[in-house]
Amino acid sequence: MKYDSAIGLRINTLLATLTGMSEESNSQFASGVRPRTLIRDQVYARLAQEIVTGRLAPLEEIRDQDLQAEYGVSRTPIREAMIRLADVGLIEMSSNRFTRVAPIDLAAQADRAEAAGALIAFATAKVVPEMSDDELASLDARIQAILDSDLTRGGMPDGLRLWFALWVDIITLANNPTITRILDQNLVLHLSRSVQVRPTPEWLARQVRERLNAFRAALQARDALSAHDGVLEMFRVASADLFRAAVSGDWRVQGE
Numbered sequence: 001m002k003y004d005s006a007i008g009l010r011i012n013t014l015l016a017t018l019t020g021m022s023e024e025s026n027s028q029f030a031s032g033v034r035p036r037t038l039i040r041d042q043v044y045a046r047l048a049q050e051i052v053t054g055r056l057a058p059l060e061e062i063r064d065q066d067l068q069a070e071y072g073v074s075r076t077p078i079r080e081a082m083i084r085l086a087d088v089g090l091i092e093m094s095s096n097r098f099t100r101v102a103p104i105d106l107a108a109q110a111d112r113a114e115a116a117g118a119l120i121a122f123a124t125a126k127v128v129p130e131m132s133d134d135e136l137a138s139l140d141a142r143i144q145a146i147l148d149s150d151l152t153r154g155g156m157p158d159g160l161r162l163w164f165a166l167w168v169d170i171i172t173l174a175n176n177p178t179i180t181r182i183l184d185q186n187l188v189l190h191l192s193r194s195v196q197v198r199p200t201p202e203w204l205a206r207q208v209r210e211r212l213n214a215f216r217a218a219l220q221a222r223d224a225l226s227a228h229d230g231v232l233e234m235f236r237v238a239s240a241d242l243f244r245a246a247v248s249g250d251w252r253v254q255g256e
Contacts, residue, residue: 040077043067044084051090051101052192053157058103062091090189104193110243116187117235120167123174125228128219135173136219142166143216151205154238155196163238164192191239200242208238 047067050056067078082099085091093099131139146154146162153159171180215230 039073040080040084043071043073043077043081046071047081047085048090048189051085052189054193056101058101060101062099062101064099088185088189106243106247109190109193110240110247112187112190113235113239113243116167116183116191117232117239119179119183119187120170120235121228121231123171123176123179124231125224126176127170127173128222128224128227131173131219131222139166139169139219140216142169143212143219146212147209150199151208152199152202153196154205154208155200155242160192164188196242204237204242208234211237 047056047062056062062082064075064078067073068075071078082091082093086093090102091099092102127135142162142165146159146166149159149162151159154163171183211230211234215227215234218226218230
């Protein structure tokens with residue numbers, strides 16, 4: 001499943017981002033084969049990947065000269081890429097003072113999770129009545145992969161890969177460029193930043209499993225309303241509530 005080429009940084013690339021840079025991107029940097037019109041996009045994608053996966057830590061300073069030496073490119077595409085990253089909130093820039101990785105704002109993450117859930121819930125309600133049997137089977141396989149995984153690690157990179165694969169398939173089926181663009185440009189990179197550093201409690205994993213099974217049943221019944229509400233509930237329980245609990249210091253969510 002592919003998105004229209006007019007859309008910027010693809011949601012599909014998130015899956016590659018969570019597992020590391022794609023072979024194509026790595027080979028382009030390693031070989032020096034970098035079409036000039038794409039250098040800033042390559043730098044942007046690579047920096048975003050390093051921030052998302054935590055290789056560049058929150059508040060870590062970013063120096064142009066270091067990136068020039070590491071990436072083998074001039075200062076101009078690096079600055080252009082960093083301006084784009086600042087626009088989406090992944091880095092902070094202060095003139096003549098610093099350029100650094102933006103901290104992870106958990107309260108803002110909760111808001112983003114709710115927004116993403118609402119958009120994906122809308123997309124789900126649209127596609128459920130129109131799904132073919134093959135499309136339903138493909139989504140069911142995504143759900144089964146999540147159920148087979150360790151749900152206490154849902155907010156870690158290995159868990160995020162499975163969840164995002166499911167949501168990407170639903171968004172693709174909805175074929176709504178506006179939803180895709182909002183997720184693509186404003187939400188996905190933030191929500192894929194590694195913020196869960198320890199497993200969540202088993203009781204919470206059980207809640208997620210129950211809701212995921214209910215969502216699965218709604219899809220199989222072609223029940224658009226229940227599927228819509230199920231997406232909202234999963235984003236609330238598995239994401240938004242976790243972020244807000246972390247802000248408030250709720251020990252149960254922190255796993256202590």
